[in-house]
Amino acid sequence: MKSTYCRWLVPVCFWLFVAVVIIWNSTEVAIHEMGHALACRVLGYGDVQINYLNGWGGTNCFRTADGGIPTGMYETIIAFGDYPLTSGTLCGRLIARLDMELPMRKYTLTTFNAQFPDDDSCLDFLFRKRWPSGVFCQICQRITKHHRITGRKTYGCQFCGNEVSPAADTIFHKSPTPLRSWFYAMFLMAQTRTGISAKQLQRELGVTYKTAWRMFTQIRTLMAENGMSLFGNVEADETYIGGKRPGKRGRGAEGKTVVFGMVERGGRAFTQVTPDVKAKTLLPIIQEHIPTAPGTIVYTDELRSYGELGKLGYAHETVQHAARQYVNGSAHVNNVESLWSNTKRGIDGVHHSVSPKYLQHYLDSYTFRFNHRNDNAPMFVTLIDRLASDV
Numbered sequence: 241m242k243s244t245y246c247r248w249l250v251p252v253c254f255w256l257f258v259a260v261v262i263i264w265n266s267t268e269v270a271i272h273e274m275g276h277a278l279a280c281r282v283l284g285y286g287d288v289q290i291n292y293l294n295g296w297g298g299t300n301c302f303r304t305a306d307g308g309i310p311t312g313m314y315e316t317i318i319a320f321g322d323y324p325l326t327s328g329t330l331c332g333r334l335i336a337r338l339d340m341e342l343p344m345r346k347y348t349l350t351t352f353n354a355q356f357p358d359d360d361s362c363l364d365f366l367f368r369k370r371w372p373s374g375v376f377c378q379i380c381q382r383i384t385k386h387h388r389i390t391g392r393k394t395y396g397c398q399f400c401g402n403e404v405s406p407a408a409d410t411i412f413h414k415s416p417t418p419l420r421s422w423f424y425a426m427f428l429m430a431q432t433r434t435g436i437s438a439k440q441l442q443r444e445l446g447v448t449y450k451t452a453w454r455m456f457t458q459i460r461t462l463m464a465e466n467g468m469s470l471f472g473n474v475e476a477d478e479t480y481i482g483g484k485r486p487g488k489r490g491r492g493a494e495g496k497t498v499v500f501g502m503v504e505r506g507g508r509a510f511t512q513v514t515p516d517v518k519a520k521t522l523l524p525i526i527q528e529h530i531p532t533a534p535g536t537i538v539y540t541d542e543l544r545s546y547g548e549l550g551k552l553g554y555a556h557e558t559v560q561h562a563a564r565q566y567v568n569g570s571a572h573v574n575n576v577e578s579l580w581s582n583t584k585r586g587i588d589g590v591h592h593s594v595s596p597k598y599l600q601h602y603l604d605s606y607t608f609r610f611n612h613r614n615d616n617a618p619m620f621v622t623l624i625d626r627l628a629s630d631v
Contacts (some may be wrong), residue, residue, distance in 0.1 A: 347618035352427050362419035363393055366406040369628045377402055393419075410627055411458040421445050423624070425455050426462075430619040434586035435605055460601045462626045463608035465510065470530050473505040475539045475576040476546070478517050481584065481599065497596040499603060500525060503576040508611040511579075511603045513596070519545040527552065539571050579610055 293416040356362050367386075374383040379387040386395035386404065394403040407413060412422055425445060428436050442452035482496030500522055510529050514521050520543050530538060532553040540546040541561045549556040557571035566572060583606045587594055594602050612619050 270594050297550065320322060329337050345616055345618055345621075347431075347620050349427075352424070352620070356420055356423050359419045363406055364388075364519055365624075366410075366412075366419070366627060367395060369625070370406050371404075375404055376420050378459055411461065417447065417455065422455060422459075425452075426459050426623050427620050429456075429459055429463075429605065430609075430623045433609065434582075435590050435602075435609075437590050457598075457601060459623075462623055464604045465508070465611055468508060468510060468529065470502055470504045470508065470510065471536050472507065473537050473539065473570070474530055475500055475505065475573040476500070476502045476522075476526060476540065477573045477576040477580070478514070478522070478543070479580045479584075481587070481594070482596075496598055499580075499599070501579060502526070502529060503579055505575055509576070509607050511583075511604065511607050513600045517543065517545055519548060522546070523548060523552065526554075526586055530554070537570075539573055541573060579606075582606065582610070 250406070283357045322494045364434065375386045375395070375397070376382070376388075377384045377397045377400065379402045380397060385398045387398055389396050389403060392403075393407060394405045407415070412419060414587060415422070425441055428441065428444060438449065438456040441447075441456055442449045445452065445455075447455075478498060478500045480496040481499055486556050498514050498517055499511060500514045500517070501509060503509040513527070520575060526538065526549070530536060537555040537557060538546075538548070538549055539559070542558055545592070546556065546558070557568070559565050559568045559571050559573065566574070586606055587602060591602065611620065612622055
């Protein structure tokens, strides 16, 4: 009797184990590089909750098996194991719950003042950001330890004394303005939803308008969202910016600057100043930023310049604005028009007037805020992270 019982128990346990493994693996979600680094806060033995990796010295950051830091927009990621999860250690599996996005982490003026109380803290941050793995000394021909040079904004090699400057070849290059003023200007430009004017920067920082304008222009170069590709349901539309003018309104208005834009539904946007709305101008921009991938649909209005999209391999649907049709099934351009509305209200309320020469820079700042509106990382953190990548 016991032998018969054991004979059935072994295969039952085996197949039960197989079923558990299949169900477990089917619930696993691979962690891919999707944007903003995450860090973990150890909750106790055997489990850990993933939070945002603060760029100002976060601890308990664990890595995946290939050495990378798990990134992305996750509600929680839990790692199970039999041992305490410590820095640099991954015990067990990662399970990602993707049903919710993390809210943007608060980054207040108090946080900024605590992280960057003076110029030295800003310079140290910039040094660590540019050379996280150490500085390669051109004289010693190897990575060596560098120490801060007293009275200078440089670090010297401990062996040969060769100096490097963290500010070199960045937006701070050869600027006599204190680094903390630069960082505070970046904080103000990233925190405000509708932007901040150069005149307001002048008042906040106590600098001349010429200095404030230069800082304003340089920081906006970090906000440019270049080289991106848009997928899925993408809306394309054009608008005219230039204030009220007598005569015709809307498409074809005189004395205004043409701006073309594309927006992923629930995703990112791209904007560009263009000379006109002709097909030979708009279609190359669409081809550059929207691959003809399966599942990608381009939504536009009835402008004839978009008529060749189907021949170029795109799934294309339109709405007839001239006939007062604003939604046609799933076809509409309401998201990109929402971007136009926010941009125009921001320019009108904050800057009042923008010349065509600098309009692209202003568009970059509004597009940056739109693209990172749902990030877990504060926009200021995203912006200062670009200081190293911009070199």
